[in-house]
Amino acid sequence: MVLFKNQLYSGKVVLITGCAWGSIGAAVALQVCQLGAAGLAICGRREEPLKDAALRLENQSKTPVFYQSCDIRDPDAVESFVAAVVAKFGRIDVLFNNAGGQFPVMAENLNSKGFNAVIRNNLLGTWNMTSSVARLAFIPQFEKLTEAEKKGANEDDPTQSVPCCFPGMVHTGSARAGVDNMTKTLAVEWAKYQIKVNAVAPGTIVSTGTQRYPKEMLDKSRRVAPLQRLGTCEEVANICTFLGSDEAAGFITGQTFYMEARVWQETSLNFNRPSYKTEACVCVCVCGLNGPTECDRSDNPRLFFRSGGKQHHKMCMPKLFAAIFFALAGICVAGAIIGCVVLKKEIDSISRYDLNGTLAIGDYILDANSTTSNLTVTLRNNGNNNNIVNARYDSPRNSDLRKFIYVDMCFSGRVFDRDNSSIKIFTTVTKPYNGTIIQKITQQYVDNYVVNTTNPCVQIATCYSATTYFGFQESNTTAPSSFTVATNTTESTSIKGNIKNVCNVGILYTYPGIAIIAFACVAGAIIFLSFALACVLIGFIRMVMLGLLAVLLIGAAIAFAVLYHKI
Numbered sequence: 077m078v079l080f081k082n083q084l085y086s087g088k089v090v091l092i093t094g095c096a097w098g099s100i101g102a103a104v105a106l107q108v109c110q111l112g113a114a115g116l117a118i119c120g121r122r123e124e125p126l127k128d129a130a131l132r133l134e135n136q137s138k139t140p141v142f143y144q145s146c147d148i149r150d151p152d153a154v155e156s157f158v159a160a161v162v163a164k165f166g167r168i169d170v171l172f173n174n175a176g177g178q179f180p181v182m183a184e185n186l187n188s189k190g191f192n193a194v195i196r197n198n199l200l201g202t203w204n205m206t207s208s209v210a211r212l213a214f215i216p217q218f219e220k221l222t223e224a225e226k227k228g229a230n231e232d233d234p235t236q237s238v239p240c241c242f243p244g245m246v247h248t249g250s251a252r253a254g255v256d257n258m259t260k261t262l263a264v265e266w267a268k269y270q271i272k273v274n275a276v277a278p279g280t281i282v283s284t285g286t287q288r289y290p291k292e293m294l295d296k297s298r299r300v301a302p303l304q305r306l307g308t309c310e311e312v313a314n315i316c317t318f319l320g321s322d323e324a325a326g327f328i329t330g331q332t333f334y335m336e337a338r339v340w341q342e343t344s345l346n347f348n349r350p351s352y353k354t355e356a357c358v359c360v361c362v363c364g365l366n367g368p369t370e371c372d373r374s375d376n377p378r379l380f381f382r383s384g385g386k387q388h389h390k391m392c393m394p395k396l397f398a399a400i401f402f403a404l405a406g407i408c409v410a411g412a413i414i415g416c417v418v419l420k421k422e423i424d425s426i427s428r429y430d431l432n433g434t435l436a437i438g439d440y441i442l443d444a445n446s447t448t449s450n451l452t453v454t455l456r457n458n459g460n461n462n463n464i465v466n467a468r469y470d471s472p473r474n475s476d477l478r479k480f481i482y483v484d485m486c487f488s489g490r491v492f493d494r495d496n497s498s499i500k501i502f503t504t505v506t507k508p509y510n511g512t513i514i515q516k517i518t519q520q521y522v523d524n525y526v527v528n529t530t531n532p533c534v535q536i537a538t539c540y541s542a543t544t545y546f547g548f549q550e551s552n553t554t555a556p557s558s559f560t561v562a563t564n565t566t567e568s569t570s571i572k573g574n575i576k577n578v579c580n581v582g583i584l585y586t587y588p589g590i591a592i593i594a595f596a597c598v599a600g601a602i603i604f605l606s607f608a609l610a611c612v613l614i615g616f617i618r619m620v621m622l623g624l625l626a627v628l629l630i631g632a633a634i635a636f637a638v639l640y641h642k643i
């Protein structure tokens with residue numbers, strides 16, 4: 077649709093702030109470029125969207141586009157951007173202060189930093205750009221005009237109120253009221269330089285900006301709009317293009333054009349919806365991790381809507397973390413329950429299997445009357461009146477025992493002097509099977525144990541113990557058999573059965589892996605639950621600080637204890 081005269085912007089250099097594709101700024105840019113602008117300069121905080129917009133604009137028009145990343149809140153950045161534009165195109169004819177934005181927030185939830193941020197963006201940013209462009213381009217260009225070309229100045233100084241309000245966004249309402257007044261004031265002050273200053277106050281416009289607002293807000297905006305619809309970027313661009321043109325709007329200055337006669341009976345924010353804050357939490361925290369810039373790029377309007385503020389983080393991080401900690405605690409509780417159930421099942425099955433349901437500290441594991449165990453003892457004289465004991469124990473029980481029992485298996489040997497019928501030599505030989513799963517134990521040996529007696533009898537016993545080894549129980553050991561060993565020959569004998577219980581069962585930690593996991597889960601549940609409660613009660617940062625303090629104190633206590641112990 078041709079709305080404006082061809083080449084309306086011919087020869088004009090136009091500067092538009094905020095120009096990501098899909099924004100109002102980009103719509104204005106496209107119009108002025110297609111209307112023959114001699115040059116276009118655009119800026120924004122992020123370079124990528126600018127580059128994209130510049131490419132598209134150059135593809136759709138013949139206007140050269142200059143872009144530079146520049147935050148309008150930073151006066152130095154603005155100054156250097158404007159200087160760069162003047163250096164590039166030699167002049168600036170039209171400035172569209174389009175960059176801006178805010179975040180929806182109820183006044184009572186808005187702190188002064190947030191207010192300030194939006195005022196800086198919309199009011200101060202607008203002033204920074206306006207002032208720089210006026211000083212570096214408009215006024216010097218005016219000064220170069222001939223006297224005939226210069227026309228008189230208007231010294232009037234009208235003060236006006238702002239006829240509209242902005243419920244739910246008091247910061248931006250105030251800023252834009254400031255812009256409104258800035259518009260009028262500068263229109264008057266700078267008329268002497270032939271600078272015309274006008275403002276456009278759009279209603280709710282479908283743009284990249286409002287895409288990030290919650291749908292409910294936009295729906296409400298649509299409902300309260302007299303025309304029952306949202307505006308388009310092109311509609312805003314139309315009035316901007318009109319106002320920016322000397323030819324079309326040469327006699328208009330100091331005006332703010334309201335593009336929607338909104339009546340604020342119902343607002344786009346719902347004042348009775350406290351869940352607003354709660355909803356914010358999940359999203360903001362996600363955004364907060366990547367920072368506002370990431371959120372700007374997000375396709376998720378909610379994500380962006382909630383993005384950007386550290387205040388948000390303060391408000392929401394504890395809740396998010398509390399939720400995470402509660403979830404972790406829940407997982408731990410589930411783990412602990414499963415671990416305990418498995419553990420109990422295993423213990424029960426061991427008890428039943430091995431000890432007819434009774435298993436306690438002090439019980440013995442081996443059957444006293446086993447007739448199937450094989451104990452083979454070989455005594456061999458080494459020719460020096462010393463006997464060498466070789467013993468081998470094969471127990472079918474070994475393979476029967478449940479694999480989750482960690483045991484140390486040991487052999488014990490003691491040698492009696494038969495002549496004296498008293499213990500001449502007493503010794504215990506152990507070959508612990510440390511940490512090995514008993515299922516794999518099928519044999520144990522005592523090899524080449526030198527017995528220093530000429531007429532020995534041998535008592536060999538096996539024992540199992542749980543990981544906690546409670547020692548050899550002499551009193552329960554009965555010599556299964558005794559041998560007389562000829563001094564010069566090698567004898568061997570085999571004893572079946574009659575192996576007495578020789579070893580206490582310690583605390584039978586069956587399946588220690590499960591036990592450890594169950595224990596860790598219980599501990600985790602307690603810790604995470606405490607974290608979650610701490611988050612809710614004292615906030616995340618304070619909780620982390622308290623945690624660090626606790627770690628420091630515990631570390632100091634341990635260090636002190638270690639030092640004290642050493643001294």
Ligand SMILES: CCCCC/C=C/C(=O)SCCNC(=O)CCNC(=O)[C@H](O)C(C)(C)COP(=O)(O)OP(=O)(O)OC[C@H]1O[C@@H](n2cnc3c(N)ncnc32)[C@H](O)[C@@H]1OP(=O)(O)O
Binds near residue numbers: 293368
């Ligand atoms: C249907 C509704 C009709 C809507 C009509 C209007 C539509 C539009 O205007 S569309 C344009 C939309 N585009 C934007 O809004 C632009 C994007 N916004 C921003 O870039 C930022 O929000 C900002 C520039 C306005 C502020 O950013 P910045 O100065 O970087 O702010 P900080 O992150 O440093 O925060 C400073 C301070 O501000 C408070 N705050 C910031 N964001 C939020 C938030 N999302 N919620 C609550 N409070 C926020 C906060 O107090 C921050 O201080 P700290 O607490 O220390 O962080």
Ligand SMILES: NC(=O)C1=CN([C@@H]2O[C@H](COP(=O)(O)OP(=O)(O)OC[C@H]3O[C@@H](n4cnc5c(N)ncnc54)[C@H](OP(=O)(O)O)[C@@H]3O)[C@@H](O)[C@H]2O)C=CC1
Binds near residue numbers: 093197
């Ligand atoms: N859409 C609507 O319904 C309405 C919009 N408006 C105003 O109209 C203008 C354009 O709106 P719209 O196109 O929807 O918004 P968008 O958010 O889509 O675009 C805003 C543009 O401004 C840039 N910008 C924002 N802050 C700064 C800054 N501090 N310095 C430099 N550039 C900045 C952004 O780029 P970057 O993020 O890369 O900096 C972006 O390109 C805004 O000022 C908006 O507040 C007013 C009323 C209604």
